[in-house]
Amino acid sequence: MHYQPRPDDIAFLVFDVLQAPAFLQTLPGQAETDAPLMAQILDAAAQFAGKVVAPLNASGDAVGCRWAQGEVTTPPGFADAYRAFWQAGWPALAAAPEDGGQGLPRLLEIVLYEWLHAANHAWTMAPGLIHGAYECLKQHGSAALQAQYLAPLASGEWLPTMCLTEAQAGSDLGLVQTLAQPVDDAGAIPDEHRIRGSKIFASNAEHDLSDNILHLVLARLPGAAPGPKGLSLFLVPKRLPGGTRNAVHCERIEEKMGLHGSATCQMRFDDATGWLVGERGAGLAAMFLMMNAARLMVAGQGMGLLDAAWQKAHAYAHERRQMRAPGARPASRGDSDRADLLIEHPAMRRILDVQRCWIDGGRVLAYRTALLLDAAHEHPDAAQRAQAQRWCSLVTPVLKAAWTRQGFEGASDCLQVFGGHGYVREWGVEQHVRDARVAMIYEGSNEIQAIDLLVRKVLPDQGLGLAQLLRSLHAELDPKLAFDAQLRAAMAEFDVLTAEVIDAAQADAQLPYAVADDYLQALALLLLGWAWSRIARTPGADAARWQQPLQALRTRVLPQLDLRIDLVRRQMPKAALRQSEH
Template sequence: MTLTYQAPLRDMRFVMDEWLDAASWWRDVPEWQDLDSHTAQQVLEQAARFVEERIAPLNASADLEGCHFDAGKVTTPAGFSKSYAEFVEAGWPTLSLDTAHGGQGLPQLLDVALQEMLAGANHAWLMSPGLTHGATACLQRYGSERVKRELLPKVASGEWLSTMCLTEPQAGSDVGLIRSRATAAPGTDGYFIDGSKIFISGGAHDLTENIVHLVLARLPDAPPGTKGLSLFVVPEWLAGDDAGRSRNGVHCEGIEKKMGLKGSPTCTMRFERAFGWLVGEAHRGLACLFVMMNAARLQVAMQGLGHAHTAWQRSRAYAQERAQMRAPSVPLDATVAPGQASPIAFHPAMRRILMELRAVVEGERAIGYWTAHWLDVGARHADAAEREQAAQLASLLTPIAKAFFTANGFDAASNALQVFGGYGYIHEYGIEQTLRDSRVSMLYEGTNEIQAIDLLVRKVLPDGSQALGLLLRHVRAEAQFCEESDPLVRSAGVKLRELVEAVERTTQAIKTRQAHDPETAYRVADDYLAMLGWMLLAFAWARTLRIAAPLHDSEAFYVEKRETGRFFFDYPLAAFAYRRSLVEAGCVATLPHV
């Protein structure tokens, strides 16, 4: 029985090589002309070996040990510090970093696959280095020349880790309530930061010799609300004149006792005359931070996928070995002696759970990698118009992926625990840890409800659904391709086209109602996002069926793809109609105040 993490390399290869045909586009990018599918797979194989051998074995033990806090110092679980040093030495933090900043310059697509592996293997371990990519992008774009010279190279390489310090006791999702202050440091090019922050992942640890904090605070002349926030970069340690270093006014006052992710220190931080530098323009801190937050949101989406994959992998292995009762039917190639119990994987109730897990996991992998592909196109395409359209698509897809994937990750863990029965409720089988660890992904980097509002209120309605129209054109084109194929694929294409039409009608109904009831979009946003999520899974499976259907005599992999695709359109896709019905109800009904 496989209870340790195994990277889904075969399916990753399918998505990259066949579903996306990424290598064909890479050849059009000067920097990637030598990057082919074989090289990309070698990278992923090396990543999988490192994750499976060095990161995954620490997952269960770190959950039991947790982090230790003593007089302001934090010690991470056994093995974390050493494995992180190996991670940096192998160059994994710089995988997709621009070569101009010491990176390997590979596509975001490969980095997203690495993030999926790390999250699925050991989410708590990932939490401390998880912001490296976003912090690097933020400092690269908005940092001063001094910051780029003295801090950026060490952050980008992973030699120093970084944090994102937003939340305060009175300011969670509403960052406009932040009270931390910044004042000019006389005779320097920097500022003193004073204030307290909570829920800071990796605010203190023993993984690196320095930690670079990105802190939101207010200058003395700041206007109220979000328009008065500035961003500062504040190292824990400052370089000294004698080539030594001095401790900055950054203090960890404690770590949280949490539901999950016990191997990751979630810190309460106090900044007391902590010296730092302004990042970007004064009072424009949120604009600078969005670069970091957007990168983080796609990574969080991949955490949801990683949790779902781990849940599927473990529950499938358990169900194939655990025998209970006699199933009403058995596979044609299986034999069960009279009176002998059947593996629970043969029972219809368990088969349905396992198939739903698989359908969601493999569909989300395609959509998550597709989103990363659009980020690559937006950054590297030679044509400015193509870059702009790719950026629009990635911006629209990111909140959907973050909210939809993480909600499904938690549901997947819960459903997988049901497969284990009573054994799932105890620690040694691992699935209860996945359930606990997965829950927080629905909360941070903007709660899922905020992602839904971002999608509908800020990205669909204001621009006349231009970005949505672009997405629907891609989905409709796939539906047309499928309708011109064999009967199985044609049926999927017809259903996919109907989903596109339903989304268009529902979006128009929201617009019409919103004109008379301004609360409408806020009321239906969650269900609207989920509706689009199910449409995207249908898009993923329609394309998968179109690829797999002609390969009748091929390996079992494609046979399973066809079976799973057929199942998806017969069963899980019913969730689209359910979510749409809730949107329609929300367009008519109102919510009482409680």
């Protein structure tokens, strides 16, 4: 019942559908990244996730983390597995060679962490923030901080954590009250501060997985402006240079619905020593570099946990016999009471095929985003860099919101395949449902992702960037194919919808916030359709493995696009609708 990655599925999407090696070799830093190298790394990653991390999932959930006198003990086996993980070089996969990394494409890291989250979400919460924290320190840290902390962070020897949330400051970080007092002593290190305050919901802010923990803390300097513009970012290590313990205390860990093997901590900073990261008052900008990197990984959590739930449900449906399937004929006289396998029942096939549709289509989108993240930094052509950045900016909130939602709802549907057995712990699928729920909340709730997409990215440029993105996808579709023609028509209709929302927003400032969720879900369905068009036009996609979820997309999933568009329009005044066009 342990999750087992399937490298062959990923290889088809990465090498055949996306042609990733050819794309990567257009980037200066990836000229030597070829298919054999990528396949070798993926095979090794699958082995580690399936054989080392996955077997700890159920026991980690049952035992959970333990807090005693400010110290946190992770479940048995977690620390050993993490030591093997970082010593094998996995955290350094995409880090720069000058920092001790391997300089490999972000795509491989995204696949690795998708599998790790599917295998054991709670365990993977600890290393899941490494790359984002590494990028934050590399882009904004002083030379002194980088010299001290960048290499052990890149290698994973020391683990990071984000300390943002306070009891009165959840999504509204402008309410943060933690204070940072500059140190004026002659012997102080430049940018040294004393941090005082409390944080909650800090994942893995205390544990026994690594010798040091690097807390990235949002705090307010004396005289700073109120609200988010007054926040600065500080690196506050658990252990200071020389090994002495900093004044950082874990006061308790939360009892949660899921992720029992990951400690969610309440932290207290008693004039703890920390150093400024980036500019004063620019803490959110530096932190969002970390959070944006995390959001793509959280989308992968949704896909991975959905895949884990699907694997269990798929196996169960091929073993469990229950009632006669509609239209089935007795195999022989006297066999009329024979029960059929669950997979022979249309309702069960529908559940399973719909989830595969979301998993595989989401992977195409997430992996393309990972490729374009590298292109946005490395492509020699400025126009290509801008186009890649546009895709990442617009598609990342869609992936995070739509696929974490489907990760939870789809895992619940997979539980349904088990009937009553799914509701008990023995089969393991109920853990996926519990673990998946939080991904809709953290790293910016799904509602915030929808607002980010529509209010902060579509409206400011009157939809120009999104229109350019959709035009590029539209151009890839083959109008001679019925499915592609349907998608082209849907994209045209979505363009009209966007124009209507922009018009209506000028008269009603609240309207974009009201329709943002449905707008994002509509765009997610369009992108999902495009991803499956890419799959369908790839040689080898005629196998039943790919045709069954494609059929589910056409008959069960994509028709929801009309509903989402209608839900947006029903919230707009009739005067804003362009009646001549529909």
